Amino acid sequence: MVLNDLFRTGHCVGSIPKDQADALLRLVKQDTFLPDKPGSPDIAEWESDDPSKNLNVPPEYLSFMENLGSSPDLEHFRAHMGDWSRVNVMLQRGRRGDSMGWHHDAYDPMHLICMVYLSDELWTPEDGGLLQLGEGDIDDMGFITKDIHVHSSVSPNHGTLVWCINTNPRWVHQVTAINTDKPRYTLIGQFGYRENVMRSTVRKRYGEALR
Numbered sequence: 001m002v003l004n005d006l007f008r009t010g011h012c013v014g015s016i017p018k019d020q021a022d023a024l025l026r027l028v029k030q031d032t033f034l035p036d037k038p039g040s041p042d043i044a045e046w047e048s049d050d051p052s053k054n055l056n057v058p059p060e061y062l063s064f065m066e067n068l069g070s071s072p073d074l075e076h077f078r079a080h081m082g083d084w085s086r087v088n089v090m091l092q093r094g095r096r097g098d099s100m101g102w103h104h105d106a107y108d109p110m111h112l113i114c115m116v117y118l119s120d121e122l123w124t125p126e127d128g129g130l131l132q133l134g135e136g137d138i139d140d141m142g143f144i145t146k147d148i149h150v151h152s153s154v155s156p157n158h159g160t161l162v163w164c165i166n167t168n169p170r171w172v173h174q175v176t177a178i179n180t181d182k183p184r185y186t187l188i189g190q191f192g193y194r195e196n197v198m199r200s201t202v203r204k205r206y207g208e209a210l211r
């Protein structure tokens with residue numbers, strides 16, 4: 001965890017050990033994915049619409065994320081706010097043509113999120129599927145408006161780990177269109193507090209259409 005990067009730009013980029021990435025990729029390849037909206041990545045069948053209420057995360061993924069959340073790298077956060085009492089996990093498979101527009105993870109009010117990429121093949125920028133991390137002005141609802149300044153573009157290579165602060169709605173991310181037949185796997189972790197999740201009225205605030 002590079003605190004300067006994280007607090008200057010809202011994100012930082014690192015990696016997980018190769019043996020852990022290899023073990024996760026083996027699991028992911030055996031998983032079943034269901035289609036989401038056209039143009040959006042497929043989602044693991046064990047996911048739920050409300051990640052904070054999902055009790056069906058396979059234990060191998062959950063334990064990996066719980067370990068990541070308790071790593072010394074995150075001590076700064078836990079010193080301020082206490083140990084995470086809720087860890088969400090999601091898994092997605094993007095394919096050619098899929099993309100995701102600029103957003104922060106407003107669909108669940110968790111404090112810190114991470115993305116872990118898993119792949120057998122090497123990704124180049126020409127393959128698309130870049131995770132872009134940016135910043136821009138927001139409207140009164142906390143949604144990004146326009147003129148996003150892109151801080152980083154990250155290819156989804158095996159073992160890459162990206163941390164994002166999810167409490168500042170100016171810090172957003174998107175996924176550019178995938179231009180290759182390589183499957184693009186993302187394991188997503190969200191770290192926060194059960195109390196906040198239970199009290200959340202996200203759909204009341206942002207509307208029922210929110211994912």
Ligand SMILES: O=C(O)CCC(=O)C(=O)O
Binds near residue numbers: 100115131175
């Ligand atoms: O797959 C990625 O790189 C990003 C996924 C994401 O932003 C999300 O599911 O909210």
Ligand SMILES: [Fe+2]
Binds near residue numbers: 103104105173
């Ligand atoms: Fe996201």
